[in-house]
Amino acid sequence: MKVVVDNNLCEANAVCMRLAPDIFKVDDNDVLHIMQEHLPETDRARVGEAVRRCPRQALSIVED
Numbered sequence: 001m002k003v004v005v006d007n008n009l010c011e012a013n014a015v016c017m018r019l020a021p022d023i024f025k026v027d028d029n030d031v032l033h034i035m036q037e038h039l040p041e042t043d044r045a046r047v048g049e050a051v052r053r054c055p056r057q058a059l060s061i062v063e064d
């Protein structure tokens with residue numbers, strides 16, 4: 001499982017970073033970075049919550 005961000009949609013409001021700061025990081029230039037490329041199944045619930053709560057619908061889960 002991977003999570004990807006569409007940086008054209010992301011407005012860097014850090015909702016996802018507050019939910020999972022080890023996975024999502026908004027830098028000083030207001031760019032969101034995904035900190036872990038491959039995520040274990042145990043992260044699916046909280047990553048799914050971040051996807052659902054992103055107000056810009058900028059996040060997606062991709063199966064790999």
Ligand code: SF4
Pocket residue numbers: 005009010011012013014015016017024026032053054055056057058059
């Ligand atoms: S919650 Fe969505 S809009 Fe906000 S920083 Fe994360 S990806 Fe970007």
